[in-house]
Amino acid sequence: MKPIRSSRRALALASMAAVGALTLTACNDDAGASDTPTTPPATTAPAGQTAAPSTAAITPAATTPAAPSGGASDTGAAPAPAGSAPAAGTTLKLGEAATIPFSSGSTKGTIALAVTSIEKGDPADLADLKLGDKAKGLVPYYIHYKITNAGSTDLSYTSVNHMKGLLADGTEAQELTVIGSFAKCKSASLPKGFTNGQSSTSCAVAMSPEASKIAGAEYWGEPYTLGKGLNWK
Known part of the structure; x- marks a missing residue:
């Protein structure tokens, strides 16, 4: 029974990771393609880092x-x-x-x-x-x-x-x-x-x-x- 629980737990964690990855991709796609965005606050890169392209x-x-x-x-x-x-x-x-x-x-x-x-x-x-x-x-x-x-x-x-x-x-x-x-x-x-x-x-x-x-x-x-x-x- 223990191997079965571990397998189910591993599957659940894998599913959660997949959902997280899809969410990040959607956010990134929206940021680059949306025609009706809300106005974002100005951002600056932390010291020592290069700012992201506009x-x-x-x-x-x-x-x-x-x-x-x-x-x-x-x-x-x-x-x-x-x-x-x-x-x-x-x-x-x-x-x-x-x-x-x-x-x-x-x-x-x-x-x-x-x-x-x-x-x-x-x-x-x-x-x-x-x-x-x-x-x-x-x-x-x-x-x-x-x-x-x-x-x-x-x-x-x-x-x-x-x-x-x-x-x-x-x-x-x-x-x-x-x-x-x-x-x-x-x-x-x-x-x-x-x-x-x-x-x-x-x-x-x-x-x-x-x-x-x-x-x-x-x-x-x-x-x-x-x-x-x-x-x-």
Whole structure:
């Protein structure tokens, strides 16, 4: 009887190992092939080790049109009360900051956010990301933005993302999510010691068809939603 139990136990352990191997393979495949990934936190390699190669995936644009490029009066949104966040649909000029509430997990604070520039890239910039036909006919644009801590909460290591590109007709552009480092458009968590008055910059990649262009940007993080956020042109 003992040999039978040992045999069953060995089979069970082998089955568990096989399941674990399949799970790891699926995760690796998803990381390299998914078209609709969630935005991952920035990662760095431990000291003495080489960082893993960057990978990327293009997220299709939502079918719901983004907010028109006009100001709050164009969208029918009521003006924001004095001292509160700008109303959804408000359009600001490049470089103009909006002071808004910010939350990341249990951390809540206030930031001043401004899109500072929208830079047209070159399709050749994406060569190392190995996107293949997924990027055919698309041009990358780099949305550079500045974050300033305008509150009393230390926002160290939180991330300000939810920044999307808007095409010339006002609709949402496709988004490129890069896992790892991308020199043309660096995005990282806010640094240590990010207290009141501290500023940092970040970048988001938007993809435009060759026949169009990225004409604006939208921030749709809380308290806003996609298509009803803050716009910059």
